[in-house]
Amino acid sequence: MSVADRKAREKEALRALILKGAKKLFLEKGIEQTTIRNIADEIDYSVGTVYVYFKDKNAILHDLHSIGFQELGSYFKDLFKIEDPMERLQKMGFIYIKFALENQEMYDLMFNVKAPMEFLESSNNEDWNEGVVTFGHVKKTIEECIDKGHFKGHNMEPLSFMIWSLVHGMCCLEIRQRTKGVKFTNPDTILYDGYNEYLKIIDKL
Template sequence: MGRKEKDSKQIESVRLRILEAAKDLFLKHGFEATSIRKIAAEINLSPTTIYLYYKDKGDIAYTLHKEGFKLLGQQFVVLQHVSSGFERLKAMGKVYLNFAMQNTDFYQLMFIMKEPMDFIAEKATCEWEEGELAFGALQQTVLDCKSEGYFKGLNENNVALNVWALVHGLCSLKLQGHLDHVAGAHLHVAQDSDLLEEAFETFVMMLDKMK
């Protein structure tokens, strides 16, 4: 292994350690309570070393935000071969649900924490390319649904936004415990039932009637 390759791998290793430590601290203690000094102490680095990689903790949160969207985008790309727009829309919903349940740390950084979006708003040079690509895939899928006869008379951008909002709402309620609490206390749903899956399937049936 050459010197340059070795140095590059070491730099990447430190970068990943910083991100992992910051992600854990953000979710455990909150963004405001997490400092660069605390992140550095978590992985036995000096705060000065952290600043060689990131401008501030907002930059770290923004980077984690993008990493999460890259993971989600990779799963959406696999669905491009699904020719039916409506079948692809259902599959995207399933992927989104599974991503939220299996990557709860990234999901909260991407869709619950406001700091990454604050960072983008404050820094005119920052872009949200990964997020735009993910939402763009949803917009195109809704357009394909419209060409199949769905959502007649409705603006495709508004449909895409509402689909995202509802599926996100289900995920958020599930992750925060509200979905299971309401189901057990008021809906008399069996404890072994997958309420998230059932709620999503009901949503799909509602969409299917919009043809």
């Protein structure tokens, strides 16, 4: 173990500490209400240090958005043990909603907040890897469904996109407060009620 190695580890640790502090504050008081100064205070470092480890706020938000995808991944983990692709598809949407509702701020960061995408653009990164991988799971599952004779007459990719959008749209309306004040009969269960309507439909396809 050289000194350089230890330093590299320490750098990585502080980087992680900053992200941890940022995430804590995000969950406590929201992304927009969290400032760099807040984050620095939280971990007992100065503002300047934060900027040594991250180019700007977008960079922090991007890294945190990646962590969000890791967390979604751990929600998804057991899914791939399910052999039947139709059953897997059904559970996938359910778990997706569960993740979104249990991690609203993170979900928002992953799929709504502009910063992570702006970071990608600013670093000349063409692809959105996190998105590619996650959407890949949907596509793969749908493909298996089609192979088994389901979704006759449908195209894999647009169908996958539509189903992703369906679930995302519900989460999005909920998280961005567009379901409040719309006078649903059962506001508390509307996401799962809506999802059930979708389940009824694909049951026949």
